[in-house]
Amino acid sequence: MKKIYYIFYKDFSSELRMRFAINALIMFVIVAVSTILFSLGSENAPQNVYAGMFWVVVFFSAMSGLSRTFVSEEERGTSLILSLIANPISIFLGKFLFNLVLIFFINSIITMLYMFLFQEFLIKNWMSFLLAFLLGNFGIAASSTIIAAIISKANVKGTLYPVLAFPVLLPLILMLIEITKSAMEGNPINDVEAEFLVLVSYDVIMITASILVFDIIWRD
Amino acid sequence: MNKIDLIVTNLKKTFNRRLVFDGLNFEIKSGEKLIITGKNGSGKSTLMKILAGVLTESAGFFQYILNDKKVDRENIYQIVGLVSPYLVLYDEFTAFENLKLFARIRNIKMSDEEINQILKKVGLFDRRNDLVRTYSSGMKQRIKYASAILHNPLVLLLDEPTSNLDLDGKNFVDELVEDFRSDGIVLVATNESQDFKYGQNIINLDNFHNIQVK
Amino acid sequence: MKARYFIGGIIIVLFLGLLFYNFTRTNIEYESDFSKVMQSGKVCKATGVWVKEKSFEEDIKNRTFVFYLRDAKNNQMKVIYRGTKPNNFEIATNVVVTGKFEDGVFHATDVLTKCPSKYEGQNINTSGS
Numbered sequence: 001m002k003k004i005y006y007i008f009y010k011d012f013s014s015e016l017r018m019r020f021a022i023n024a025l026i027m028f029v030i031v032a033v034s035t036i037l038f039s040l041g042s043e044n045a046p047q048n049v050y051a052g053m054f055w056v057v058v059f060f061s062a063m064s065g066l067s068r069t070f071v072s073e074e075e076r077g078t079s080l081i082l083s084l085i086a087n088p089i090s091i092f093l094g095k096f097l098f099n100l101v102l103i104f105f106i107n108s109i110i111t112m113l114y115m116f117l118f119q120e121f122l123i124k125n126w127m128s129f130l131l132a133f134l135l136g137n138f139g140i141a142a143s144s145t146i147i148a149a150i151i152s153k154a155n156v157k158g159t160l161y162p163v164l165a166f167p168v169l170l171p172l173i174l175m176l177i178e179i180t181k182s183a184m185e186g187n188p189i190n191d192v193e194a195e196f197l198v199l200v201s202y203d204v205i206m207i208t209a210s211i212l213v214f215d216i217i218w219r220d
Numbered sequence: 221m222n223k224i225d226l227i228v229t230n231l232k233k234t235f236n237r238r239l240v241f242d243g244l245n246f247e248i249k250s251g252e253k254l255i256i257t258g259k260n261g262s263g264k265s266t267l268m269k270i271l272a273g274v275l276t277e278s279a280g281f282f283q284y285i286l287n288d289k290k291v292d293r294e295n296i297y298q299i300v301g302l303v304s305p306y307l308v309l310y311d312e313f314t315a316f317e318n319l320k321l322f323a324r325i326r327n328i329k330m331s332d333e334e335i336n337q338i339l340k341k342v343g344l345f346d347r348r349n350d351l352v353r354t355y356s357s358g359m360k361q362r363i364k365y366a367s368a369i370l371h372n373p374l375v376l377l378l379d380e381p382t383s384n385l386d387l388d389g390k391n392f393v394d395e396l397v398e399d400f401r402s403d404g405i406v407l408v409a410t411n412e413s414q415d416f417k418y419g420q421n422i423i424n425l426d427n428f429h430n431i432q433v434k
Numbered sequence: 435m436k437a438r439y440f441i442g443g444i445i446i447v448l449f450l451g452l453l454f455y456n457f458t459r460t461n462i463e464y465e466s467d468f469s470k471v472m473q474s475g476k477v478c479k480a481t482g483v484w485v486k487e488k489s490f491e492e493d494i495k496n497r498t499f500v501f502y503l504r505d506a507k508n509n510q511m512k513v514i515y516r517g518t519k520p521n522n523f524e525i526a527t528n529v530v531v532t533g534k535f536e537d538g539v540f541h542a543t544d545v546l547t548k549c550p551s552k553y554e555g556q557n558i559n560t561s562g563s
Contacts, residue, residue: 002324002327003325003326003327006321006324006325006327007325009321009324010310010321010325013313014310014312014313017312017313018312076308076311077306077308078308078309078310080269080274080304080306080307080308081307081308081309081310081322081367083273083274083297084272084274084297084300084302084307084367085297085322085325085326085367086297086325086326087294087295087297088294089294090325171453171457175460178460185543187477191476191477191534194456194457194459194460195456195460197452197453197456198453198456198457198460200449200452201449201450201452201453201456202453204445204449205445205446205449205450205453208442208445208446208449209442209446211442212438212439212442212443212446215294219273219274219275219276220275220276
């Protein structure tokens with residue numbers, strides 16, 4: 001447990017000094033949200049469009065930022081020292097924890113920006129939205145971490161990430177959009193019970209499968 | 221006093237279809253020191269990485285046996301210290317921060333005083349609060365030694381141990397290998413004839429890589 | 435090590451089943467029997483015919499549109515749609531409303547009309563030529 005925390009701590013203090021991911025992420029969010037804002041002008045789009053656009057921004061910011069954890073390690077050649085001081089599972093969980101914190105941070109910013117800038121983005125059932133937010137972030141962090149590990153060992157790092165991430169994250173994003181739509185309409189939580197169960201199953205499958213395959217990926 | 225054995229049987233490594241070495245067999249016990257030599261590209265560094273548990277062999281197998289118990293592949297990192305030209309430390313941290321982090325991630329209790337002791341040993345104490353980025357190649361080699369001996373390993377894997385080191389540094393390596401714990405194992409991969417003094421036996425990897433040509 | 439893969443495998447298979455089962459449930463189903471629509475209270479696409487006799491009310495200010503639908507078994511239900519009256523509503527042969535039944539009314543989020551084709555009836559005559 002402590003090992004996991006200190007691997008997270010290493011990445012965290014490294015991020016504070018080097019800003020590998022956070023600058024790119026914040027810039028991306030600002031550009032994406034303001035593009036949507038300007039293109040809409042004073043028109044009001046239907047609510048479900050906002051739900052879709054919200055998760056599209058989250059999805060792409062996850063793609064641009066969360067892969068950095070492993071790729072920067074591999075690019076700088078520091079993955080050798082990392083595998084010399086910790087076992088693969090701790091490494092994976094430490095990196096996962098870091099991505100989890102990062103996605104929560106970014107996603108909170110995106111949510112606040114949306115609520116501030118778009119009046120139509122009005123959540124009526126907060127319970128349902130927050131639960132989706134939690135489960136969704138967990139799923140995005142888990143799948144981005146393992147995908148990042150896979151591509152960090154590949155030769156074509158740049159293009160491979162979206163290619164791999166899209167099919168893996170698609171079911172997650174679909175469910176999240178459905179739940180967000182329902183939360184914006186103010187429907188009770190058991191209306192989207194099936195969607196939530198899909199989210200939970202997705203999260204459990206992703207984290208278990210990642211733990212099982214990670215040491216094979218990590219040790220070439 | 222621990223007892224450690226390393227058994228290597230029929231070890232083989234290929235990168236894609238290129239054979240690096242095949243049919244490698246040897247065995248070393250506590251207190252023994254072994255030199256591994258061979259031409260450039262004969263697989264010295266590859267063998268070191270495999271024995272450090274960070275690279276997977278293609279066929280055959282190797283096993284560390286600590287006090288008659290097999291060491292799990294996942295726990296090799298706890299008993300092994302590796303110095304290699306491929307090793308890169310986190311250059312956004314200082315030498316002290318690097319070592320402190322490694323001790324914490326390894327989950328070993330170490331006071332700042334103990335870390336300073338190791339820094340003094342490798343001759344980096346005066347520069348301990350400078351970022352590793354600002355270090356010369358010789359100093360980087362020294363900090364690698366510090367990270368390799370931090371957890372008092374039983375197995376020391378030295379790949380090109382004296383590269384980039386000055387006379388003072390070479391003396392440090394001499395002492396380190398000479399005074400290495402008597403129950404431990406030292407493997408040195410080198411082509412420098414002056415490094416051959418570190419071990420009793422020599423394995424030449426050139427004999428293991430042209431057995432078969434695909 | 436082996437046990438880890440075994441347990442992990444079981445967990446993955448179990449939750450994969452749960453995932454696919456629930457994934458199929460997330461698709462909104464078509465329902466032509468209003469008694470089922472009224473009972474389930476879930477989001478569905480109800481198909482029926484507009485009850486012309488009861489007409490419709492349109493509130494342009496609040497953007498609501500109220501009308502009655504009936505199914506094949508002559509069950510009737512009131513539909514409230516938050517939006518404006520779709521085109522061709524009067525001549526529609528069939529109406530599909532998406533939403534759910536609550537407090538004795540069907541709250542629709544979407545209304546689709548199926549209109550008689552212009553070419554209907556001509557088909558038979560022109561088939562020979």
